[in-house]
Amino acid sequence: MTVSRDPAPRTGPEQMPEGAAPGPVGDPAEVLAELGRSWKWILGSAVATLVPGILVLVWPEETLHVLAVLIGLYLLVIGAFRFVATFGRDDHGERLPGLLLAVLYVLAGVLCLRNPLQTIAALSLIVGIVWLVSGILTLYTAIAAKDLPHRGFVIGAAVIGIVAGIVVLALPTESARALTRLLGLWLVLIGLAEVALAFAWRAALRRSGIAGPQGPDGTA
DSSP states (O other): OOOOSOOSOOOSGGGSOTTOOOOOTTOHHHHHHHHHTOHHHHHHHHHHHHHHHHHHHHOTTOOHHHHHHHHHHHHHHHHHHHHHHHTTOSOGGGHHHHHHHHHHHHHHHHHHHHOTTOOHHHHHHHHHHHHHHHHHHHHHHHHHOTTOTTHHHHHHHHHHHHHHHHHHHHSOOOSHHHHHHHHHHHHHHHHHHHHHHHHHHHHHHHHHHHHOOOOTTSOO
16 A cells, blocks of 8 residues: 655655755655555555556456466556555655565565466465455555544554455465456455555645645744
8 A cells, every 4th residue: 555644745846944945956865755645546556456456357268378468567566656655655664664564565476476377375375365454554554544534434444454364365266367356346445445545645645735835844
């Protein structure tokens, strides 16, 4: 789940307090931080989850090889989204769960692509563990962050991820077709939850803009 903590945009002349000096132009960390706080970035993560989910549901006859490649690419792309999203958090101590999650997604994606002819059980295990750990870390972030807007949306998305991981790990899948339907269904549900979170985040950003520009210390 791509979650940023501060809903207030930090860069641009209209957001800087009078007399403040602009930060270094082109600073990669600042660019990533601004990108990670954008609601469009969360929406992009949602689309990256929805697309493979829809694909595997529309084409349930795909082979296990194709399914493993689709899931592997999905995990790699979402890992990149998670990595950038960690820079949107002001507290460096809160970035650790996000970085761990990004690494987990990338490693899982590499495992799926490295051996796409693996068994159904192995693919289920990889995806189930990723969703379970992702949901737990997202739930921890939602509870620990003191000023997280729309906390309920984040918690709801985290719970969906946890349930998805448990279901995939607990229910045996006897065929590639059954696994395809199961993973596709959960990908669509998780993607829809992230879409709702993205638009909720956009609403928070708009309200923050109406309240007036903020300085680096959070004061108007």
